[in-house]
Amino acid sequence: AQKVTQAQTEISVVEKEDVTLDCVYETRDTTYYLFWYKQPPSGELVFLIRRNSFDEQNEISGRYSWNFQKSTSSFNFTITASQVVDSAVYFCALGTGYSTLTFGKGTMLLVSP
Amino acid sequence: DTEVTQTPKHLVMGMTNKKSLKCEQHMGHRAMYWYKQKAKKPPELMFVYSYEKLSINESVPSRFSPECPNSSLLNLHLHALQPEDSALYLCASSQDTGLRDTEAFFGQGTRLTVV
Numbered sequence: 168a169q170k171v172t173q174a175q176t177e178i179s180v181v182e183k184e185d186v187t188l189d190c191v192y193e194t195r196d197t198t199y200y201l202f203w204y205k206q207p208p209s210g211e212l213v214f215l216i217r218r219n220s221f222d223e224q225n226e227i228s229g230r231y232s233w234n235f236q237k238s239t240s241s242f243n244f245t246i247t248a249s250q251v252v253d254s255a256v257y258f259c260a261l262g263t264g265y266s267t268l269t270f271g272k273g274t275m276l277l278v279s280p
Numbered sequence: 281d282t283e284v285t286q287t288p289k290h291l292v293m294g295m296t297n298k299k300s301l302k303c304e305q306h307m308g309h310r311a312m313y314w315y316k317q318k319a320k321k322p323p324e325l326m327f328v329y330s331y332e333k334l335s336i337n338e339s340v341p342s343r344f345s346p347e348c349p350n351s352s353l354l355n356l357h358l359h360a361l362q363p364e365d366s367a368l369y370l371c372a373s374s375q376d377t378g379l380r381d382t383e384a385f386f387g388q389g390t391r392l393t394v395v
Contacts, residue, residue, distance in 0.1 A: 202383075210368055212323065212386035258322055267336065268384070270322035 169194045171261050173271035180249050180278055188244045188274045190259030196220075201235065201242045202260040202268065212258070218242065249278045286371050286387035294395055295361060301390045303354040303371030311377040312354040313384065314346060315370040323370055329354060330377045361394045368392075 170193040180186045192201065203215040216226060218235050226233045230247045246253055256275045260268040284305045293299050303312065310331050315323035328336035329348045343365075345357040354371055368389040 204386075209388060210370075210391070211388040212370065212372070214383045214385065217383050267325050267328070268323075273320075273322055 169196075169261050169263060169269040171259050171269050171271035173257075173259055173274050175274045176272070177275040177277065180276070182250060182278055182280050183248050184278075185245060185247050186249050186276065186278075188246075188257050188259075188276065190242045190244065190271060192240050192242065192259070192261045194261060194263055196263040198263070200262040202262065203233065203242075203244050204258045204260060205255045206258065206273070207255040215244075215257075246276075249276075251278050251280055254278045284371055284373055284385050284387035286369075286390050288390055289388065290391050290393075292393045292395060293358065293361065295363070297361075298357070298359045300358065301356040301369055301371075301392075303356075303373075303387055304352055305373040305385070306352055307373065307385065308351075309373035309375055309385075310351060311374045312348065313372040313374075314354070314356050315372065315386075317368040317370055317389070319367075327356075328377060335377065358392075361392075363394050366393045 172191045174189055178186055199220045201218045205213040205215055216233055223235050223237055232245045234243045242259060254277050256273045258273045259271040262268045287302045291299060312329045314326040316326050317323040325338050326340045327346045332348045332351055343360050347355040368391050370389045371387045372384040374384040
């Protein structure tokens with residue numbers, strides 16, 4: 168069975184602070200995919216990144232960076248110099264086999280000016 | 281065009297009503313999905329269509345009836361819903377149902393209230 172744990176329910180930061188959102192996953196599959204999605208108040212889920220289990224390279228995209236560590240089954244997401252527009256719920260998700268995604272419960276990020 | 285368009289954005293319906301949610305994508309994606317999301321919860325998969333055929337039904341009650349008229353359209357027909365069915369209904373699409381080189385694009389959702 169697949170499981171994704173996002174232990175942080177809500178995080179509040181002040182603009183320009185760095186913030187890390189944690190994601191820990193469980194799966195018995197050797198091939199799997201990890202995702203991060205952003206859900207702003209408008210409701211849609213915005214795809215941020217996909218990582219497959221064979222690629223442990225960390226990735227940076229602008230102010231966003233992701234740290235994938237198979238040894239600890241973690242796929243953490245860091246926002247550098249946070250902005251008010253980063254306020255949203257962020258979901259980590261795990262996909263295996265036939266593409267059904269298992270989502271974590273989400274972390275609500277509040278960035279205040 | 282990388283959009284998944286859902287209509288309507290908001291819907292209020294009575295328990296005896298019949299209504300439909302619509303989803304459209306023009307990215308040539310062959311897999312389409314319906315998810316249900318309750319407040320402060322993650323999305324839960326309801327149905328998966330692959331090449332216009334229903335491939336996954338996650339034990340969804342029959343009062344929800346999906347339909348895929350063509351590769352660009354996905355409908356969700358609603359009948360005799362209960363108040364607890366009130367939720368955000370999200371449609372998504374992806375290249376196909378394998379995860380290898382795909383990412384799912386989600387629509388903005390239809391916020392459904394059953395009264």
